[in-house]
Amino acid sequence: MRTTPRTRAVSDTALFLGPAIVLLAIFFVAPILVNIVVAFTDMSQTLDFKDFPTTKQFNKLGKLDDEALLGIELRRSFYKALMLTLVFVVLTLGxxxxxxxxxLGLTTTALPDRMGAFFRAVWLLPRMSPSVVYALLWLWVVDSTERGLFNQILMAVGFxxxxxxxxxxxxxxxxxxxxIGASLGMIIFTSAIRSIPEHLFHAARADGAGPxxxxxxxxxxxxxxxxxxxxxxQALALLVSFEYIFLxxxxxxxxxxxAMLSYTKTLAPQIGGGQYAYGAAIAMILIVIGxxxxxxxxxLTNMKALLQRPRIEVR
Structure with missing residues (x-):
């Protein structure tokens, strides 16, 4: 069978993307499907369930059930977690x-190359270090005793x-x-600033433009x-972030x-966990929100325009 250039292009693309698609299906799509199935059960620590499909877990967040006080407490914790997530994402992102x-991107690109590279490397250190080490440093910073770094600074100035x-x-x-999240934006913004043609800066300065x-x-x-x-x-990453919060x-x-509420209800039996179905329902709501x-x-950002083919071909 004779192959055409289009057929070869399709086969080459499939060969190139095949491993990535398989890994994506195993480690991303499959867990989401499992989570959706578990959310519509009554699974607990025994990993056994009797009702499927059931909306019992979602009803806990809606109308009052027979356990009225329990329902009120669950809804309060859920909606409080929802508001805290909104505050956390908006403040951290903005x-x-x-x-x-x-x-950081503007200042490090304005510095000499070696000095700018040094400061970028310093800001990348927390991201490259283990999460536990970074969390331990923060525990020392915010320690409520006189040993905490923040309190040492306060006492040094008389507070x-x-x-x-x-x-x-x-x-x-x-x-x-x-x-720790600013380091990713710093690297991307730095690369983007360096890709701006140099003659645009010269022309702006020649026209009398200031910094x-x-x-x-x-x-x-x-x-x-x-x-x-x-x-x-970063907005999507912050929605599901709980590692540093928990540590x-x-x-x-x-x-x-x-994300923390889903984790504690699912995998933290010492603090009321083991409610796999309820934790999966919260995670499913978080997926929908994401x-x-x-x-x-x-x-809003018109990202579709970024992925369109260029109108001219650059050779």
Missing amino acids: IFNLTFALI EPMNLRLDHPMAVIVVANGL FSIIRHVILPALRWPISYITIY IMGPARSTMTM ILVALAMWR
């Missing part, structure tokens, strides 16, 4: 993953020690996640697509986001 990452984990828990997890005018009229328009990508990617704050109600957020941001 203040650190976008704004602070952009500032009383503070218990940040108790008094300002959301601030702790926002800053802790934001500082802020160059940032506004030259750099920021060129960063439209990187900013859109970071916004969508630094533990299962505290003051920082119980949706899909809606991704579609909304895709529409």
Whole structure:
């Protein structure tokens, strides 16, 4: 059978993407399907279930059932986790993953190459270090005793020690996640800024533009697509983030986001876990929220235009 160029192109694409598609199906699609199935059961620690399909787990978040007090408590914890997730994502994304990452990208590219590379390497160290080490450093920083780094600074300037984990828990997890999350945006923004043609900067300076005018009229328009990508990617990543929250704050109600609530209800029997079906139902709601957020941001940022074929062919 004679093969055409189009057939060969399709077979080459399948051969190239085949391993990635298989891994994606095994480690991403399959767990989602299993989670959906478990969410419509009454599975508990015994891994056994009698009812399928059932909406019992979702009813706990809706109308009152026979266990009225239990239903009220479950709904309170769920909606509080929903609001904390919104606050956590918006603050971390807006203040650190976008704004602070952009500032880092601008400042490190304005420095000499070696000095800029040094500062970028410093900001990448937390991301390259084990999560437990990073969390232990934060536990030392926010220690409520006089040994904590933050309290040492406060006492040095004449203030009383503070218990940040108790008094300002959301601030702790926002800053802790934001500082490590800003490194990704820093790298992408730095690469995008360096790809801007040099003659645009020379022309702007020749026209009398200052540093802020160059940032506004030259750099920021060129960063439209990187900013859109970071916004969508980091928003979805923060929705399901709970690793540093759990390591630094533990299962505290003051920082119980949706992802943390799903984890504690599922895999933490010492704090009321083992409710596999209920945890899967929360995770399923989180998946739906993530899909809606991704579609909304895709529409608002017009990411479709980024993936279109160029109108001219560059050789």
